[in-house]
Amino acid sequence: MSIAPPANPALLDIRDVSKSFGSVEVLRSVSLKVTRGEVVTVIGPSGSGKTTLLRCVNFLESYDSGSIRIDGKEVGFRETGTRQRRSERDLAKMRAETGMVFQSFNLFPHLTAAGNIMLGLRKVRGKSSAEARQIAEHWLGRVGLAHKADSLPAELSGGQQQRVGIARAVAMEPKILLLDEITSALDPELVGEVLEVVRSLAEDGMTMVMVTHEMAFARDASSRIVFMADGGVSAAGPPAEILGADIDNERLRSFLARFRASHF
Amino acid sequence: MLGQIAYALPFLAQGFAVTLWVSLLVVVLSLVAGVMMGVGLVYGPTPLRWVVRIFSDTIRGIPILVLIFFVYYGLPAIGIHLESFWAAVLALTLFKTAQVIEYLRGAVGSIPKGQSEAAMAIGLTFRQRLAYVIFPQAFRRFLPPWINGVTDAVKGSALVSLLGITDLMHAINQVIGRTYEAMPLYILGAVIYFAVNYALSLASRRLERRFSFIRE
Numbered sequence: 001m002s003i004a005p006p007a008n009p010a011l012l013d014i015r016d017v018s019k020s021f022g023s024v025e026v027l028r029s030v031s032l033k034v035t036r037g038e039v040v041t042v043i044g045p046s047g048s049g050k051t052t053l054l055r056c057v058n059f060l061e062s063y064d065s066g067s068i069r070i071d072g073k074e075v076g077f078r079e080t081g082t083r084q085r086r087s088e089r090d091l092a093k094m095r096a097e098t099g100m101v102f103q104s105f106n107l108f109p110h111l112t113a114a115g116n117i118m119l120g121l122r123k124v125r126g127k128s129s130a131e132a133r134q135i136a137e138h139w140l141g142r143v144g145l146a147h148k149a150d151s152l153p154a155e156l157s158g159g160q161q162q163r164v165g166i167a168r169a170v171a172m173e174p175k176i177l178l179l180d181e182i183t184s185a186l187d188p189e190l191v192g193e194v195l196e197v198v199r200s201l202a203e204d205g206m207t208m209v210m211v212t213h214e215m216a217f218a219r220d221a222s223s224r225i226v227f228m229a230d231g232g233v234s235a236a237g238p239p240a241e242i243l244g245a246d247i248d249n250e251r252l253r254s255f256l257a258r259f260r261a262s263h264f
Numbered sequence: 265m266l267g268q269i270a271y272a273l274p275f276l277a278q279g280f281a282v283t284l285w286v287s288l289l290v291v292v293l294s295l296v297a298g299v300m301m302g303v304g305l306v307y308g309p310t311p312l313r314w315v316v317r318i319f320s321d322t323i324r325g326i327p328i329l330v331l332i333f334f335v336y337y338g339l340p341a342i343g344i345h346l347e348s349f350w351a352a353v354l355a356l357t358l359f360k361t362a363q364v365i366e367y368l369r370g371a372v373g374s375i376p377k378g379q380s381e382a383a384m385a386i387g388l389t390f391r392q393r394l395a396y397v398i399f400p401q402a403f404r405r406f407l408p409p410w411i412n413g414v415t416d417a418v419k420g421s422a423l424v425s426l427l428g429i430t431d432l433m434h435a436i437n438q439v440i441g442r443t444y445e446a447m448p449l450y451i452l453g454a455v456i457y458f459a460v461n462y463a464l465s466l467a468s469r470r471l472e473r474r475f476s477f478i479r480e
Contacts, residue, residue, distance in 0.1 A: 058385055060381055060384060088389055088390050089389055092384070093387065095385060097387075098385070099385070099386075100381075100382075100385035102385075104378055106376075106378035106379060106381065106382035108379065108383075108397055108401075109401065110400045119386065119388075119397075120386035120388065123396060124386060124387040168386065169386070172386055
């Protein structure tokens with residue numbers, strides 16, 4: 001008997017992932033599938049495990065049980081069923097398949113904007129300096145910073161730094177882009193320029209998982225919203241359903257009510 | 265008096281060469297060993313961290329003079345016989361290595377964790393992360409205490425004279441033994457040591473300025 005593969009296999013397949021920090025269970029049997037081209041936003045109160053989940057996807061954090069697959073390949077562990085951690089070299093290779101943008105930007109301060117983007121292209125993708133420079137300039141243009149290619153991060157505003165951070169991640173042509181509260185450290189007037197870049201990537205069909213507190217953005221730009229609470233997925237669905245008035249989920253209702261009270 | 269000192273100059277120059285040679289060996293060997301062990305201390309598995317921690321704390325808790333005598337007079341008891349020159353170099357290197365470990369730990373520890381994570385996220389391996397992201401940033405913080413340590417090594421190399429090695433210090437003492445001109449010879453020695461160390465700190469300042477473009 002043969003089992004036909006599903007018509008639209010998940011690009012990212014998180015299955016029953018659990019993780020504890022000491023006695024605190026931060027992820028409780030989380031499952032989530034993301035298909036190619038989807039933009040999934042993850043919302044929820046702080047401490048609900050959103051960021052931890054995202055960090056497990058590129059194995060910046062390990063997890064205790066369950067599996068995370070990208071394009072069918074287990075991310076952090078060898079496919080021998082023994083939960084043996086991949087070698088350093090394999091992990092690096094797997095991580096290069098995902099891009100990540102951080103809340104605190106984490107640009108390399110000793111490298112220029114272009115240098116930040118070129119590092120991975122040269123050392124991981126093996127491109128020549130000239131080729132890497134060309135790609136860096138292309139992406140800097142895409143995020144509206146063509147004129148800042150030779151600026152050091154310290155010479156850029158927060159919004160500009162984060163746009164370089166996004167360019168650094170997407171220049172590697174990742175299969176999936178992970179965005180971890182990328183506007184939380186920004187002054188309110190700089191949030192728009194960063195979200196604009198994310199929106200244009202979404203229009204290009206980039207698969208994204210985004211942890212965010214920007215509800216308006218989640219509503220307008222995502223194909224699906226995942227609401228996490230207490231380390232588990234509490235609700236998931238299209239924005240209209242999740243943010244709609246008639247959702248039957250007490251935790252989500254109170255989260256949204258509190259959120260609205262503090263933001264409007 | 266000056267004639268006698270001038271007559272002794274070639275002998276002093278030989279001693280000076282030994283001082284420089286010992287210093288160079290100690291500085292280079294301790295840099296290599298210290299950086300490797302320091303990386304082990306920061307990134308290694310727990311047992312390795314413990315080994316390096318114990319090594320560093322023990323060595324730094326022993327007076328350098330005791331360490332020199334221990335290596336030269338103590339190790340033969342367990343069958344390790346070293347020439348006085350190499351015993352002195354080994355003892356000074358152990359001492360300096362422990363310091364380099366601490367400089368490296370401090371410098372690398374000052375780099376925010378997000379730097380490693382960003383480097384991991386683009387797919388750099390551990391070695392690449394160190395080479396292209398961590399060390400270039402840590403270098404600026406490593407340099408000042410390390411150069412300080414290098415000048416200490418040059419000064420500390422005078423201790424090898426206690427094992428009968430004819431370095432600059434020992435040469436000076438021998439010339440004094442023949443000429444009884446203690447004051448001018450010690451002043452000459454002080455000037456030479458000072459000249460070497462002052463040149464080093466000038467070079468250090470220039471290097472630090474070159475790397476000051478890195479801002480946090």
